[in-house]
Amino acid sequence: MSQPRILAVMDSVTDNGVCEELAAHYDVKCTLTLRPTLQQIKDFDPELILIDLDANTPGKARRITQAARAHYRRPFIILLKSGRAAPKNISYYDTLLSKPFVSKKLMATIDELLASRPNYVISLPPFTLDTRTQVLDCPKGKIRLNPKMAKLMETMLLHAEEPVSSLMLMKEVWKINRIHDIRTLHVHVHWLREIIEDNVSNPKFLKTVTKNKGYILDLPGKVTIGGEPLYAPARA
Numbered sequence: 001m002s003q004p005r006i007l008a009v010m011d012s013v014t015d016n017g018v019c020e021e022l023a024a025h026y027d028v029k030c031t032l033t034l035r036p037t038l039q040q041i042k043d044f045d046p047e048l049i050l051i052d053l054d055a056n057t058p059g060k061a062r063r064i065t066q067a068a069r070a071h072y073r074r075p076f077i078i079l080l081k082s083g084r085a086a087p088k089n090i091s092y093y094d095t096l097l098s099k100p101f102v103s104k105k106l107m108a109t110i111d112e113l114l115a116s117r118p119n120y121v122i123s124l125p126p127f128t129l130d131t132r133t134q135v136l137d138c139p140k141g142k143i144r145l146n147p148k149m150a151k152l153m154e155t156m157l158l159h160a161e162e163p164v165s166s167l168m169l170m171k172e173v174w175k176i177n178r179i180h181d182i183r184t185l186h187v188h189v190h191w192l193r194e195i196i197e198d199n200v201s202n203p204k205f206l207k208t209v210t211k212n213k214g215y216i217l218d219l220p221g222k223v224t225i226g227g228e229p230l231y232a233p234a235r236a
Contacts (some may be wrong), residue, residue: 003027007046009037021103024035033061041067046075053081065092072234074133076113121227122157138196144232149192156217165214165216
């Protein structure tokens with residue numbers, strides 16, 4: 001079995017042997033500057049990225065996390081930082097470890113994150129959605145959805161055979177507690193139907209509920225959580 005791939009963005013001063021300790025358990029590459037780091041995200045295809053915020057400027061860390069979020073695998077991100085305050089201007093990361101910490105805690109955190117991959121997979125045949133990578137496996141193949149469409153599909157899967165109101169969808173998908181722009185919802189439903197339906201004008205699965213003023217995923221069966229992660233093809 002191959003070792004998990006870890007990309008550690010450190011420097012020679014703050015490393016303190018972290019890379020060497022990780023290399024005994026994982027396939028590790030360490031980078032110091034931005035350009036090689038961005039290239040390794042593409043070439044090394046890491047499953048997890050470790051970023052020492054004390055060794056990287058906020059702008060550099062933000063660029064790295066943005067590249068990781070856009071990567072087809074959506075690697076996990078652990079931030080290392082002196083102090084417990086949440087980092088500013090970095091929204092995409094999984095956990096923050098405050099220094100100092102023992103290496104066992106770091107490796108336990110890595111193992112827990114990697115082991116959690118299957119928990120992001122939701123299945124109700126003929127659909128399987130990986131909510132982390134936002135890849136939907138459907139009769140038309142594996143398709144990467146945009147974030148709003150992925151959240152819309154997740155909500156409909158978790159409430160299959162139940163009418164879901166437009167207001168609930170606005171709350172779940174757009175985090176808005178009112179019908180702010182119903183056209184936005186209709187457009188995203190249309191886009192999702194283009195992916196999962198054979199006939200958009202006569203949907204078999206994602207149907208409109210007039211009385212409820214919402215939608216229903218007309219799909220019998222039991223939703224299951226867990227399974228092999230789904231990845232869309234890497235961008236050229």
